[in-house]
Amino acid sequence: DADVTQTPRNRITKTGKRIMLECSQTKGHDRMYWYRQDPGLGLRLIYYSFDVKDINKGEISDGYSVSRQAQAKFSLSLESAIPNQTALYFCATSSGRASYNEQFFGPGTRLTVL
């Protein structure tokens, strides 16, 4: 069973639509992250959360919002999707026991905005 799951795995949407990507984890980790991956640009952090009441912007948060519904659930929303948000999106988790731990990634969501 996967420790970090993401839904949907693939999504095609149109410009201007609002969409939500969901992430769930069974690792018992406090910290959760959203990254996007683009060819030639690598992985970049969108938002991260250290607990249910803690939300922080990453390098590229414009056009995105997040919700931490529970320790195990972290959702990413695109309020009004645009074509340059076409990318692979990954959720990740890490333990909060030490400040700088390895992060564990989900399988990804491939998002296409037409």
Place this chain on the structure above:
Amino acid sequence: EDQVTQSPEALRLQEGESSSLNCSYTVSGLRGLFWYRQDPGKGPEFLFTLYSAGEEKEKERLKATLTKKESFLHITAPKPEDSATYLCAVYDSGYALNFGKGTSLLVTP
């Protein structure tokens, strides 16, 4: 300024031909250097964490080493199933993992 630079961008090896991948980093106060493996269309899979210069970690045919300026991922007698993109990352001044662009490894039979 890039904090993490990986080389080469792509590497093609024959099965059994050992080689090394390089990850150079420019961050003050290293808080861990992380190696991941990523297969096409999948999430990065954690391999190793290195914290101090001189530290080494091994897993099967992979061995990661760390100096004050760079890390190497040594692949001994690779097999076709080792084909993947290998990523290294360090934490930036905050809590984001700053990834290099990766080395795409192809091992042919």
